[in-house]
Amino acid sequence: MEFSELLNIGLMQGFAGLSLFAVLLLMGLGLAIIFGQMGVINMAHGEFMTIGAYTIYLGSHLSSHYAPSLVSIYFPFAIVLAFLFAFALGWLVEWGLIRHLYKRPLDTLLATWGISLAMQQSFRTFIGPKEVSPTLPDWLLGSWAPKEGLDIPINGLFVLALTAVVTCGVLLALNRSRWGLRVRATVSNRVMANAIGIDTRKTDRLTFAIGCGIAGMAGAAFTTIGSTGPTSGQLYIVDSFLVVTFGGAASLLGTVVSAFGIAQTQSITEFFLHGSMAKVLTLSLIVLILMIRPQGLFASKVRR
């Protein structure tokens, strides 16, 4: 009796960690594509996530005000929209800014920090400084109780499923599609890829935009665990950078594993410690491990 209660608590805490895992993984995937494959640091990644979250809020707001019958089905459409908005903006940012800075990665970092400041202030000015949360459709609320004393929230399950689909999609696209082939060719040898007729500039732009689009979908997942404000994205940026570096920058599998590890460590330590100390402990642990093993968990064997 005593043990099964403890097990249930452990399971539920672990599941709470899974929601965080989903957000971190989606953020990390976007970053891993941009950072791992292109070597570009995107400090505005968190703000692309916020855009996605605001898109969900917009969907919920519009549907509840103008088309109440659609409230129950807006969510999937809003996720697609979130991807598209973030994708389009990412495309613009790459075109206007990033493509001029490929040879200066540290400057990209500063320039995208500028972008993130501008986006935060835009959210504050045009949407409002208050935190908002969308009204989730009924079928996302509530929980699934496989047995007595064990409640698993449905939105968490949904987010997990979404994450699984996106992750598989990205892995497939990168390893099986034409785009993935071009990306991998560009990453391993840019000059040669150019010489055999791959438009590396277009590849870069598409890659960056897709990474940002995935961040937008991370925003959709984020709305199920927290409310959205102008600075929501900034809270996740360090975590997601750590996810990518911890996993090994060029390895998507590493990203999955490290997102899981970080989210679970944080969630489980949170149960025993104060929230802030749990964060300190998790982050310090990662930084320590990275100091000992800077190449991350799954280092690519390619010499860069």
Next chain:
Amino acid sequence: MKAIQELIKRYQLASLLVLTLLLAVVLPLSLDIFRLNLIGKYLTYAFVAVGLVMVWGYGGVLSLGQGVFFGLGGYAMAMFLKLEASDPVTTAIQSTPGIPDFMDWNQITALPAFWLPFKSLPLTLIAVIAVPTLLAWIISFAMFKRRVGGVYFAIITQAVALIVTVLIIGQQGYTGGVNGMTDLKTLLGWDTRTNSAKYILYYLCVALLVGSIVLCRWIQTSKAGTLLLAMRDKEDRVRFSGYDVADFRIFTFCLAAALSGIGGALFSLQVGFMSPSFVGIVPSVEMVIFAAVGGRMSLVGAVYGTLLVNAGKTYFSESFPDLWLFLMAALFIGVTMAFPMGLAGLWESHVVPWWSKRKNKGKGGDAEPAGTDAAPPAAVAATAKPARQASADSALTKGLSDVGAQSAIPGSI
């Protein structure tokens, strides 16, 4: 005579003299004490910016965690001042007199052990420099010895900034939490809130800043400085020549951390409080833009950059609070896209050639001292005006920095 000229050129003393005059004479005479105190506050950030010029401009390693070192120095000083401010007499109404007020509010009944060294001023002054340096050494030793640099280093330092901020905010009883340490009024019984004290502290700040610029300039002109530049541009070649790249980088990073610590301590003294809002990610990245605006290769430029950005921040966030972040964003994007070498770069690429053209046209070259028959025009005009010398001699530096801007990724092709 020639030896003195060489000395002035080599250490860029002329531009330093102009800066010193501005800070020590012009500003104190033209501003009231409130504004001057504000300038003094900005100058404490300039310590960080000067350190960043060494680490980032010369070393080619960007740190996004300089706020941590600034904060550590600042907190060390603030802890000493706070202990002095909370003597048993003034804190008699507390349930435990003699400990800082925020500890009392958090039901802590005895002074924690790590606070004890801060009862003594000499130990505090040592801690102001030693604590940031030690942390910097640990981080940089672990990273640079494993040949981690570039963006990875930036990410790790940023994570450290987050960790330290969360730690300070979370451990409210020991650190004062979000509010930080407030009500720091006296230093060894000397009231730092009076006007005369503010003047003294301001001049102390200026003197230390000029001193650190001279120190950094001395390092830049020494063999170590040349090696730093070489490492930034062709790391492998330096390594193959038998130098330990990591040691030089560790040294520079520790130097920058120590400077930031001094800046932080002066901040606590002049402003009278210290809080986590000067430690975290946002202030740390802002400090990078100070150096970037001034010119990442110019020590003196970093000071001007710090002053300009902060004056702009104060002005705009008072008058147009909404506009400021947009302006800041434009600054970040504009500087990296259009002026990677900042104000100092603009000075060298626009003002200097214009001035030297004018000079040559007006004087027809008769101002040339004897013996400079084959000197290029830029070097000839260098004898005419102090400000000219400062920039003419950096023709070499400029050449190097142009190369550096293009090959910021070591071994990229």
